[in-house]
Amino acid sequence: MSAAVEAGMPGNPEDLLRQVFGYSAFRGRQREIIDHVGDGGHALVLMPTGGGKSLCYQVPALMRPGTAIVVSPLIALMRDQVEALRHNGVAAAVLNSSLDAETRRRTEQDLIEGRLDLLYIAPERLLRESTLRMFERCEINLLAIDEAHCVSQWGHDFRPEYLKLDVLARRFPQVPRIALTATADHRTRGEIVERLLGREARVFVDSFDRPNIRYTVGLKRNARQQLLSFIRRRHPGQSGIVYCFSRRKTEETAGFLVEQGLDALSYHAGMGSAERQAAQDRFINEDGLIICATIAFGMGIDKPDVRFVAHLDLPKSIESYYQETGRAGRDGLPADAWMVYSLADVVRIRQLLEQSNAGDEQKKLERERLEALLAYCEQAGCRRPALLGYFGENHPGNCGHCDNCQDPPETWDATEAARMALSCVYRTGQRFGAGHVIDVLTGKSTERAEQLGHDRLSTWAIGRDTDRSTWHSVLRQLLAAGYLVPDPEGHGGLRLGADCRALLRGETDIEMRRDAVPSSRKSRSKKAVDIDTESPLWQALRQWRLETARSEEVPPYVIFHDATLAAIVEARPQTLDELADISGVGEHKLARYGEAVIRTLDGADD
Incomplete structure (x- = not known):
């Protein structure tokens, strides 16, 4: 029997969501995932940060008899999750190197005797043979692997210990496994399924859009x-x-x-x-x-x-x-x-990539990832299609909530300017940086240009009618598009990219975004968060939350999130029943903090 069942927690997902976590309804595919895992299935869950991934394993953990094991890569993450669960009345604990011997012994005993709903553990400790043998003595109801993209050697947060977590499938074949991450391209998703879950696992991909x-x-x-x-x-x-x-x-x-x-x-x-x-x-x-x-x-x-x-x-x-x-x-x-x-950023990252010890295949993959980012940066339309499209999600654009939607950039036919720039890079020997190339394009007489004889080149001063800042923009966007590449020796020089021939020969055109001219007029934009921070109710609740958090030695958001405080300010509940209707106020927190919140509101109104 699980600690949740002994504590009288409901077994229905909606009741658990409402009474334990204080939310009225599941979001996106949460309920579908919970049903699948609750029935014993394996799952890969891809949701954006803040999308509610943790509920996808926390709710099934409370539904099923036994204890859920949650593999997490960082002590800070485990500590915060456990504190938040405990404040919701859930029997949760952590097992990592930060514990003293007595606390570790007591936690292990609670696990063996079935007094825990969830146990968070680092992959290094889980992989110890003594830990695996201990788990075999317990009733394990679920194995959750958080930050699962760490398994990918091609990814951005690779942790070699994650490669060894395939031991879970061998030692606990009947226990459902759920792997969760906020970022994984198609290749990384395949690695997660292959290494951690098995082909029978279902893949749940929620929207990656963060409209806020x-x-x-x-x-x-x-x-x-x-x-x-x-x-x-x-x-x-x-x-x-x-x-x-x-x-x-x-x-x-x-x-x-x-x-x-x-x-x-x-x-x-x-x-x-x-x-x-x-x-x-x-x-x-x-x-x-x-x-x-x-x-x-x-x-x-x-x-x-x-x-x-x-x-x-x-x-x-x-x-x-x-x-x-x-x-x-x-x-x-x-x-x-x-x-x-800046242009220098593009050059620096491309140089680091080419100078790395990675194999050709990995370098190619990293170049593609960088080029996707640069395409996003230079995007002239809504940013969301470029960002979400990388993760295989279609977005119609016109989100109304990015800089390009709110202040659309101007674009221009840069084909002729691009050919001038590429020709100049070629004529000067493909070994000079942007500054010297622009000097030649604009016909700026320098000692260096004269010594090298670049003032006698056919490209000398052919771009004199274009200002230097525009030439910097052209070179940056040519780098972003791969028509130019940095000198692999790392000396800051520019070289022609492999795909530039069609552009040079006039077989293709290129349109570029025109860089915005900074305004001297100070913007008086509204602050991003639509909360009246001068409100006495808001200030009183924040002060109460801070004092409560300090007395309990937890972060303020473990007591209540800002979103919950904002909802309280807006609703101004006068009774516990009214407070219970606010999102983020579960039964445990209502019993623990409800009277104090009502008193704080009454005092602020006075």
Whole structure:
């Protein structure tokens, strides 16, 4: 018998959803997945971050007799999930290296004696023979593998331990297995099914669209000032993540934001583990903190009220971009995915790819992933078709909630300019960077051009009627399209791509987006989150939540999400029955916090 059954929890999925988790209805394909897994089937679940993946295994775990084992790659992720479940009245525990000997012994005893509904465990510990033998002594009702894309050697978060999780199918063949991820292209999906689930598994793909996220991509001009302006205009006093390419840049960016009066920290792999943990804990537990990080930060961060994710450098693939931006707005409230990039970013990533020790096949795959991201960045129409199309999902466009829909860019026939640029790269020897190529195109007399004799080339000054910023745009978009490639030696030079001949010969045309000219007029756009942060009710509830979270030593969102607080402010319930009707208020939280919430509302009204 499961701990849930002994505790008197209902066995019906809708009743569990309402009474335990406080939600009135399932979303998307959640109920279909729960029925399949609850009946003993294997499943691969692909849902966007914030789409409700965890309910797809948590509800079946409470329906079936026994304990569910959840494999998770990060301690922080496990800790947050367990705290959230316990606050909903679920018997959950974690088994990892952070536990002392006595806590570990007690947790293992609870598992063996059937007192747990869910046990979260890292793959390294699960793979120990002693752990597997212990599981064989227990009634295991479900095996859930979170962040399943980590199994892919072609993916962006590869963890070699995941390759060994095929032991679960051999040791526990009768136990249903469910693998979950927010990002996996067709190749990665195939690997997950083959390595972890078996061919009989069903694949459930929910929509990857995050309609609450506003996507914006721009060009670097003064990246830190652009970031500061964006934060002050759209998200003052709100939590966000800023991704940077280098460790040094995370520190410099955080320092700059602090100098400007914002609350910011840096996070990167070069920091000590204690320092990283302290930064992560602050970000999770505090409101309004900005963390400037490399890609070492993020996977498993279960913070629902991240209002923006910003990129100051180009990510390496569209999968990475989607995964990172998906950490914004997990509570369903409006959020921003904001990025600036430059020609130098494109050159740098292409050079790193060509200089890597990867085999030819993997390099080809990574080039395709990068090119998909660059096509998304240079997109002139709605951004969602390009982003979602990568994951095999069709979108009609005209979302009305991206920069291109809200402020459509101008496009122009750049065929002649592109041929001039390609010819100049060829005539100058295919070994010079953008600056020198543009000098030759515009006829700018320099000592270097004279010494090399480039002022006597047929391409000298043929582009004098076009400004330098437009030539930078042309070269960037030619790189993005693969018509130009960076020098593989890493010296910053440009070379002709393999597909440029048709364009040079006049057999094909090219249209480019015209880069927007920055406006000197300050925008007075509305903040992204439609919440009156000056409301006495909002401030009182946030203060109560913060004090309660501190006393219980958990993040504030474990008590209630921002979306739930906003709904409480809007509904202004006066009784516990009215409070129970609000999404996110389950029976356990109603009993635990209901009276305090009503008192807080009464006090704020006074």
